Amino acid sequence: MVPGGYDAPRAPSTIDRLLVRKRIVNRLLCLLLAAFLSVAALAKPAQSADAVVTTMTEQVLAQGALTDAVSIKALVESAVMPHVDFRAMTARAVGPRWRTANEDQRARLMAGFEALLIRTYAGALSEAGGARFRLKRSAAVDASTTEVWSDVTVRGGREPIALNYRLALQDDRWKIVDVSVLGVWMVATYQTQFARVMERSGGIDGLIQELEARSKAP
Structure with a gap:
């Protein structure tokens, strides 16, 4: 004490x-x-990957057969593009040279790539009237990536067309980053094509010119 x-x-x-x-x-x-x-x-996610693919595809098919470029572009802009990370898709298709492109070049690449895709798939959209969509299954690739398998059957009773999607989780939304038609993944296909164009034309500007020329071709 x-x-x-x-x-x-x-x-x-x-x-x-x-x-x-x-x-x-x-x-x-x-x-x-x-x-x-x-x-x-x-x-x-506010909406599952399955629901994103189903909603988008059914909205496209509900428009029926479209034949003019203006209507097709409007449909793509309203029904498809909100569900696509088109910047990431374009970046992957362009490859490593995307990192050296400035913002103006990137914007022109994205616009040219979108125009190319619309022209490429215009024929398929012209046959969309009466087509039936079937969601088959989905599976996680990793914590932020999933793949959705589906098919579409067009009029005339032909075999279903396999149409698969790869989606990435961004914040609370699933965004499409690649599409496979009949087993061929779109980004990988265009990555090979674009690499050849840039090799023979001198890089990013050569690819931009090629894409813009294709979008204006009859």
């Missing part, structure tokens, strides 16, 4: 220190768990 009748402060024992540490660790774990649950709730 110290002068004045008071007991001297007791030094914390090993057990006391361990209890304090345990309480701190428990609080940190609780905070981490709360943060994890909050992030998981925010990252939950």
Whole structure:
């Protein structure tokens, strides 16, 4: 006892220190768990990958057969593009040289690529009237990527056309980043074509000119 009748402060024992540490660790774990649950709730997709593909495809098929470029472009812009990460798709198709392109070049590449795709698939859209869509299955590739398998049967009783999609989760939305028709993935196909064009034409500007020329061809 110290002068004045008071007991001297007791030094914390090993057990006391361990209890304090345990309480701190428990609080940190609780905070981490709360943060994890909050992030998981925010990252939950507003719409499943299956639903994105089904909604988009049925909206396109509901328009029936389209034959003029203006109507096809309007349909693509309204029904398809909101569900596509077209910047990422174009970047992958262009390949490593995308990183060296400036924003103006990138915008022209995206516009040219979109015009090319519309021209390429205009024939298929002209036969969309009466076509039937069937969702087959989906499977996760990894935590943020999934593939959706489907097919479309056009009028005339021909064999179904296999139409598969690869989607990436961005914030809380699934976005299409690649499409496979009859087993051929679109991005890989165009990546090979674009690489050849850039090799013989001198790079990004040569590819832009090629894409813009194709979009204006009769």
